[in-house]
Amino acid sequence: MPTYPLLQVDAFTDQPLAGNPCAVVLDADDLSEPAMLAIAREMNLSETAFVRRSTTADFSVRYFPPAEEIPLAGHPSIATTFALVQTSRLRLSGRLTTIRLELKHGPINVEIYAQEGNVDRIVMTQRKPQFYSLHDPAQVLPIFGLATSDALPGAPFQTVSTGTPQLMAPLRSLEALRRARLDIAAYQRYRDRSDFFSPHLFCLQGVTSAGSTFARHFGTPPDLLEDPFTGSATGGMAAYLWHYGLIDRPIFTAQQGHWMGRPGQGEVEVIGPPADIQTVKVGGKAVLVMRGEITI
Numbered sequence: 001m002p003t004y005p006l007l008q009v010d011a012f013t014d015q016p017l018a019g020n021p022c023a024v025v026l027d028a029d030d031l032s033e034p035a036m037l038a039i040a041r042e043m044n045l046s047e048t049a050f051v052r053r054s055t056t057a058d059f060s061v062r063y064f065p066p067a068e069e070i071p072l073a074g075h076p077s078i079a080t081t082f083a084l085v086q087t088s089r090l091r092l093s094g095r096l097t098t099i100r101l102e103l104k105h106g107p108i109n110v111e112i113y114a115q116e117g118n119v120d121r122i123v124m125t126q127r128k129p130q131f132y133s134l135h136d137p138a139q140v141l142p143i144f145g146l147a148t149s150d151a152l153p154g155a156p157f158q159t160v161s162t163g164t165p166q167l168m169a170p171l172r173s174l175e176a177l178r179r180a181r182l183d184i185a186a187y188q189r190y191r192d193r194s195d196f197f198s199p200h201l202f203c204l205q206g207v208t209s210a211g212s213t214f215a216r217h218f219g220t221p222p223d224l225l226e227d228p229f230t231g232s233a234t235g236g237m238a239a240y241l242w243h244y245g246l247i248d249r250p251i252f253t254a255q256q257g258h259w260m261g262r263p264g265q266g267e268v269e270v271i272g273p274p275a276d277i278q279t280v281k282v283g284g285k286a287v288l289v290m291r292g293e294i295t296i
Contacts, residue, residue: 020075020231067222072162074233141169
């Protein structure tokens with residue numbers, strides 16, 4: 001039976017067993033979509049990445065949560081790039097190396113910053129933000145066991161995409177965010193008639209002094225009920241915050257996962273004026289925790 005190289009990388013952390021884990025399957029050109037989805041279910045992580053050859057970029061990558069493919073994801077982009085360096089499929093060219101990853105809906109740029117040949121930080125450039133449907137907090141918040149008084153005053157609930165559409169739900173405090181609990185049935189009914197892939201609840205306060213925001217990101221089985229660090233939604237959140245004037249500078253540190261025992265941290269930069277944001281960069285560190293092969 002065929003075997004494929006497999007690495008597990010923790011992204012958005014510099015410590016093993018923290019941040020968000022991603023399984024990276026290399027040399028996956030001959031794997032079908034059903035096979036990739038089956039492997040993602042076997043890995044049982046928020047995403048599994050499959051690296052393939054590309055004729056238009058340096059590498060082609062597809063990202064699969066256990067339930068369905070996702071067009072763009074943050075922590076798999078960081079983890080995949082780190083895995084490519086660790087397996088010498090990607091050679092560093094000094095302090096800064098830039099590559100292109102071909103994703104489902106086109107390429108993105110990824111920057112690898114290194115010191116003395118070791119990866120220090122990986123930064124992905126997400127797509128131009130798109131602002132979609134507005135949502136009524138009175139309908140959304142009960143899905144998470146919250147009241148309208150838990151919403152950040154004056155801030156809309158809206159679907160925003162920097163590659164994957166996600167529901168931005170700003171809350172007024174860490175305390176409100178900690179109380180959030182997902183009603184799976186109610187959530188599935190709402191999602192089925194809406195325009196987003198997954199919900200991102202957040203507040204304008206970190207859990208440590210380093211953070212400017214803290215977030216929680218929810219899913220439903222067979223996907224994980226909660227994601228430790230969501231890079232794509234962090235990009236959408238950053239665009240949302242800058243667009244609506246909820247942050248006073250376009251560079252900040254986002255935190256997520258601490259209450260799950262997997263603290264994660266990402267550095268975020270919004271590029272362009274609030275009325276015409278061009279892109280968002282989301283970056284962080286990564287750690288290799290497992291190396292082997294998968295046989296199918």
